[in-house]
Amino acid sequence: MIVKELRELIRQALMEAAASGEIPSAGEVDFVLERPRHKAHGDWATNVAMVLASKAGRNPRDIADVLVRRLEESACAGKAGKEVATGGVAVLSAVEVAGPGFINFTLDRDRVLSELVRVAGEGEGYGRWDLGRGERVLVEFVSANPVGPLHVGHGRWAALGDALCKLLEAVGYEVGREFYLNDYGAQMEVFAASVEARYLELAGREVEFPAEGYHGSYIRDIARTLIEEDGGRLADATPEERRRELGERAYLLALAHIRESLDAFGVHFDTWFSERELHRSGAVKDEVAKLLQEGLAYSKEGAVWMATSRFGDDKDRVLVRSNGAPTYFASDIAYHLDKLARGYGHLINIWGADHHGYVRRMQAALEAKGYPGVLEVILGQLVNLKRGGEPVRMSKRTGEMVTFDELVSEVGRDAARYLFLTRSQDTTLDFDIQLAVEESMENPVYYVQYAHARICSILRYGLGRGMELSEEVPGPETLRLLGAEEEMDLALKIFEFEELVRDAALDRAPHRLTRYLEELAAAFHLFYNRHRVISDDADLTTARLFLVRCTLQVLRNGLSLLGVSAPESM
């Protein structure tokens, strides 16, 4: 790939120049190679001379001059017919020193074209890496409490988690997607009691709604479904039996609903891990006992505490309450150890920012167990849902909320996924439903999808005119007909994709992908408006169809990483 090649050329020039004493040798130099913001600064630029100069106390422009001279010889086409060192193939058409000491590269057109051929050759595989070398990573996300429908915030984690998983897969990790079910503890009982109350109400009984119960209308919906299933027979059962059975059936309904919602969103989990099972199997109890044995936990004031403060936590944390009930923290330790026991070398959890106080203790616990650094927690800021500028509450307790399902059906799956991913998870997301719907024609997702559909339309048009749209790569003479500014800009934008995928994956920043796709689409739309792809000039048409097919491929690869569809027409 071009970036690698340029880096290698720079390294060579550094070595040679250092060997001849023209520049100070500084061992490994950590330099930046990037696409400059301004076109006048070439196709690529590096700060290597400035880095080296500040290390050696020399003038950066002098060092840059030396390097440029060597690069010109090794990689630049320069004057026509001049031999270049890299196997006779020129990579660059120009290398210049600029500004405070930048070295700006302009790619040789033939090199651009050969890179396009590579893009086409790699097809769906373009942008994939093998950085992970198959290491197994478990990504746990959404993990909503199964006591009601998903809310809008969960949608953000679903979109983010899934995109992150796809990115990690693209760079060579083997990824497991997991949903942790908090199907144990007090909230399940509140849920059961709430459903029970509605059930009895619907059966015509006088009941007092539990003080802390969930007021959402979905509770009544669940109760209605239950009563339709069993004809209300549980109204006369013993309270214990009724509560237990209704709770269980309500849980299964809520869970089924969550699965359906995620399914409709195109997010699929490999595993649904039940907290209850951890308790049932004794894993939680056993782990607490083990921690006591290992001296990592102790008893105090009737409770069992874990000594997390020895591993970076602010204070020690309770594992077993003085009433004998294990805390959520205890089961979470057992849970995370279970993940590791299943062969995952790295754990990623996506949590809402409201859980950030929990991160350190969890990491401390794993460090105590001999797994420092295996748990990575991605904290996502919350979603502020709005409708026409007015905030919409998302409280399960008061029941006033917009569900994830409603959002998806209003805004659409692609737009919802895309919009959730346009912003870094570090920033709270204002999601205005009304705006998303009203402006759906101006939505960035349509802008990107439109580029894809437009290309498909060009290809259809070509087919209709009896054009042969083979997958074959045009010969060099034909390809050399490409060279217009918009064509080269589009090609260069295409080439950014590989590194972008890598960076987005390693930096956990799927939002960069959305931005990139918008830039790529913009480069295409501009090209489209300036040049006809299909014209009377058969060779030029062939060449442009090739460029456009490369664009199509990258749009497709990128959208697929986001989990957004690439429509053939709109």
Added chain:
RNA sequence: GCGCCUGUAGCUCAAAGGAUAGAGCAACGGACUUCUAAUCCGUGGGUUGGAGGUUCGAGUCCUCCCAGGCGUGCCA
């Protein structure tokens, strides 16, 4: 009080420590007998919350201050 996140154009947001801080929306003016005008071109719009510091170079890193969000349970 302490901890995490955020503060950039009227609005929503981008910018692995790089050159003249960029997009979209909103406003205004242009481009369809031509492969999809859900597009393109142009114009206006900024003391990057404030003050110091680090260095060749700071929206980005450090310190302090201001503002907002979220935490800071023997809740989950």
